[in-house]
Amino acid sequence: MLASGLGTVLAGCTGDPPGERAPIVAGSDAPVIVPGAPGEEGRTATPGERVGREDSRPSAADVLFAERMIPHHRQALEMAGLAPARASEPRVRALCARITAAQRPEIDVMSRWLRALGRDVPAEHSGHAGDGSGEPDTYGMASLEEMNRLRAARGEEFDALLLRLMIRHHEGAVTMAGEELTGGTDRFLRAMAKDVAAGQRAEIVRMRALEN
Structure with a gap:
C-alpha cells in the first residue's frame, strides 16, 4: 500500500x-x-x-496535516480495537481490522516525516473533541462521552454506534486530506492525503451499507 x-x-x-x-x-x-x-x-x-x-519544500499546511492526522488516526485505532470483544457483526470486525492495518503504517510514516523535519510527534490523543464541550470537533473526533458509551456498548448497540462514530471520523479525515491537497506542497504528504481520502471514502460507502 x-x-x-x-x-x-x-x-x-x-x-x-x-x-x-x-x-x-x-x-x-x-x-x-x-x-x-x-x-x-x-x-x-x-x-x-x-x-x-x-x-x-514542506509548508505549514503539510506540518499541520501530519500533526493533526496522527492523533486523529490514533483515535480511529482505539475505536477499531474495541471491536473484537464487542462487535456482533463479523463484517464490522473485519472493517475494523482493515482500518487498523491501513492507519497504523500511516501513523508511522507521518511520525518519521515529522522527525526528519525536526518536529516532535504529537502525544497520544486526548480521546475526545478538543474543546471540552462534548460536541464533535471539526474533524469528526469522538467526544469523551461518546468514547465511554462505545466502550460500554456490546453487540448490535456497539455495531450501530461504532459505525455512526467511524463514518463521522472518516468524513473528518477526508476534510483534512482536502485541506492538505489545497495548501500542502510536500510530495510525500500530498500523496498520503490522496491515499487517505480515497481509502476513507471507500470505507464510508461500506459502513453506510452496513448501517442498512
Whole structure:
C-alpha cells in the first residue's frame, strides 16, 4: 500500500531533512520527469532546469496535516480495537481490522516525516473533541462521552454506534486530506492525503451499507 511505499522512500532520505535535498538538474542523460498538479500529467524537464527542491519544500499546511492526522488516526485505532470483544457483526470486525492495518503504517510514516523535519510527534490523543464541550470537533473526533458509551456498548448497540462514530471520523479525515491537497506542497504528504481520502471514502460507502 502507499504507506509502506512512502516509508521506504523516507527511509532512504534520512540524511537530508524534507525540503533541504539538493535539486536535480536536467541534462542530456536520462530524462527528468516533473510531476503535474493533481489530475494533470507530468512533463519532461528542459535541459538545465532545476527540479525537486522547491516542489518538495514542506509548508505549514503539510506540518499541520501530519500533526493533526496522527492523533486523529490514533483515535480511529482505539475505536477499531474495541471491536473484537464487542462487535456482533463479523463484517464490522473485519472493517475494523482493515482500518487498523491501513492507519497504523500511516501513523508511522507521518511520525518519521515529522522527525526528519525536526518536529516532535504529537502525544497520544486526548480521546475526545478538543474543546471540552462534548460536541464533535471539526474533524469528526469522538467526544469523551461518546468514547465511554462505545466502550460500554456490546453487540448490535456497539455495531450501530461504532459505525455512526467511524463514518463521522472518516468524513473528518477526508476534510483534512482536502485541506492538505489545497495548501500542502510536500510530495510525500500530498500523496498520503490522496491515499487517505480515497481509502476513507471507500470505507464510508461500506459502513453506510452496513448501517442498512
